[in-house]
Amino acid sequence: MALFDDTFAPYVPFGSRNLSSGAVGTDVAVVQAVYDLMLKTMNPPLGPMGSPIAIDGRFGSNTAQAVRNIQSYFGLAVDGIVGPNTFFVFGQGVGDHTTYGGPVYGSRQLQTGMSGGDVTILQNRLNLFRYSSIIGKPASGTFDSATAAAVLAFKHDAAANGDTGFPDNSIAGYGFYDATWIYTFAGGRAIQSGRNGFDVVFLQVLLKNLGYYSGRITGYYDAATLAAVRAFQTAEGIAVDGVVGPVTFYRLGRHNAHAAPTPLGIAWPVFAEIAEFTDCCMVLTSPEGAVSAGCSEPPGGTMWVRQFANGGLATLTTTWELPPPQAYNACYDTWVLNFYPYPSRVLTLIDSSFGIYQHARTQSYGSPLPPNAQVTIRPGQGFVAMGPVVLRGIMSNCGGTGGDCQDSGSTN
Numbered sequence: 540m541a542l543f544d545d546t547f548a549p550y551v552p553f554g555s556r557n558l559s560s561g562a563v564g565t566d567v568a569v570v571q572a573v574y575d576l577m578l579k580t581m582n583p584p585l586g587p588m589g590s591p592i593a594i595d596g597r598f599g600s601n602t603a604q605a606v607r608n609i610q611s612y613f614g615l616a617v618d619g620i621v622g623p624n625t626f627f628v629f630g631q632g633v634g635d636h637t638t639y640g641g642p643v644y645g646s647r648q649l650q651t652g653m654s655g656g657d658v659t660i661l662q663n664r665l666n667l668f669r670y671s672s673i674i675g676k677p678a679s680g681t682f683d684s685a686t687a688a689a690v691l692a693f694k695h696d697a698a699a700n701g702d703t704g705f706p707d708n709s710i711a712g713y714g715f716y717d718a719t720w721i722y723t724f725a726g727g728r729a730i731q732s733g734r735n736g737f738d739v740v741f742l743q744v745l746l747k748n749l750g751y752y753s754g755r756i757t758g759y760y761d762a763a764t765l766a767a768v769r770a771f772q773t774a775e776g777i778a779v780d781g782v783v784g785p786v787t788f789y790r791l792g793r794h795n796a797h798a799a800p801t802p803l804g805i806a807w808p809v810f811a812e813i814a815e816f817t818d819c820c821m822v823l824t825s826p827e828g829a830v831s832a833g834c835s836e837p838p839g840g841t842m843w844v845r846q847f848a849n850g851g852l853a854t855l856t857t858t859w860e861l862p863p864p865q866a867y868n869a870c871y872d873t874w875v876l877n878f879y880p881y882p883s884r885v886l887t888l889i890d891s892s893f894g895i896y897q898h899a900r901t902q903s904y905g906s907p908l909p910p911n912a913q914v915t916i917r918p919g920q921g922f923v924a925m926g927p928v929v930l931r932g933i934m935s936n937c938g939g940t941g942g943d944c945q946d947s948g949s950t951n
Contacts, residue, residue: 541697541704541714543568543721547596550713552645553720554633558621560603568596569720570621573629574605576721577737580744583757588612613735613758628736630727631720638728639680645720649711654681661711663726663788664719665689667745668799671792678726678785682711690715693799697722700800722799730783735759742783745791746771818845819937823858823914823930840930842914844937854878856914858886858896858930864918867926875924877915886916910935
């Protein structure tokens with residue numbers, strides 16, 4: 540999983556369920572993030588469709604109102620529930636709106652050799668950016684080696700923008716899907732007269748940047764947008780039908796050298812703009828009587844903690860003088876960090892010379908950490924801690940500032 544998915548867990552594929560009050564997960568955060576970004580980008584003649592909302596992955600009253608704003612603006616039934624018609628405004632076809640013959644985009648992992656309508660959508664979305672020069676042709680619906688290279692380039696660009704944590708491979712997995720939903724906004728359906736939505740917003744921005752469109756950014760596929768599309772198609776020597784499909788997506792992308800994570804100036808982390816924060820540092824120490832497993836020095840560590848007012852949490856854990864976990868039991872293969880009462884995470888080895896491990900994570904919990912929240916580090920298998928507690932810290936002892944963590948440890 541990438542940072543966005545860790546932040547707004549649990550991961551739920553966008554469009555895989557209707558969203559209403561009480562829903563929690565990454566699909567809710569996608570709605571919130573795209574809505575806020577579109578408010579910044581659009582300039583309809585009657586003013587914004589609403590006000591920005593917190594991005595926290597929780598479907599509360601403000602999110603319900605935002606959904607009603609979207610539905611009213613685009614002429615849908617106004618019920619505050621994100622169903623197939625509202626997903627279609629986001630360019631995500633589900634149910635009767637499933638596009639390119641299916642499967643639904645995001646419903647399965649994609650890799651080299653696979654084919655289908657979801658591959659077409661993946662290629663469309665990437666072809667609207669610099670990755671068009673990697674794929675080298677309009678979407679074909681077949682996941683070939685060029686598509687694999689484009690997927691990997693997209694992941695690297697997203698990580699460079701701060702959305703870290705992607706597996707360094709060319710598989711279009713679930714963290715990849717969330718990144719495409721919040722960083723690419725078109726390609727999930729053909730754009731044509733009668734179809735309005737946030738993909739039209741992105742289309743208008745591209746056409747305006749290229750000098751074909753001079754109107755307001757509204758998300759409406761109106762006569763001016765149609766004329767701009769036809770003018771672009773004429774200039775490119777492709778079929779002039781006013782329909783934006785795979786060929787036109789590809790041609791637009793050949794004129795758009797931007798990386799997908801920065802198409803409309805989206806910032807990361809997405810909750811940073813809407814929340815004040817406090818930070819502190821806690822020291823991780825070995826409990827009395829902890830097994831040393833032959834360490835020349837007792838193990839130690841620090842955890843930097845940043846808490847956002849809206850419940851967001853960022854942590855950076857660094858430990859040193861940890862022996863290989865196999866020193867405690869031959870069956871152990873990882874060091875496992877448990878941040879009670881939250882899910883466990885595996886520490887990543889960054890320096891084998893001194894047994895230095897590190898783990899960074901961001902999460903959203905909707906409220907500040909309780910003072911009894913505690914950290915334990917134990918050897919284990921996979922994500923399961925099984926051995927003795929080797930390092931421990933407690934939130935009530937967290938003090939100072941994040942900078943204090945920089946001076947707390949030693950590798951000598």
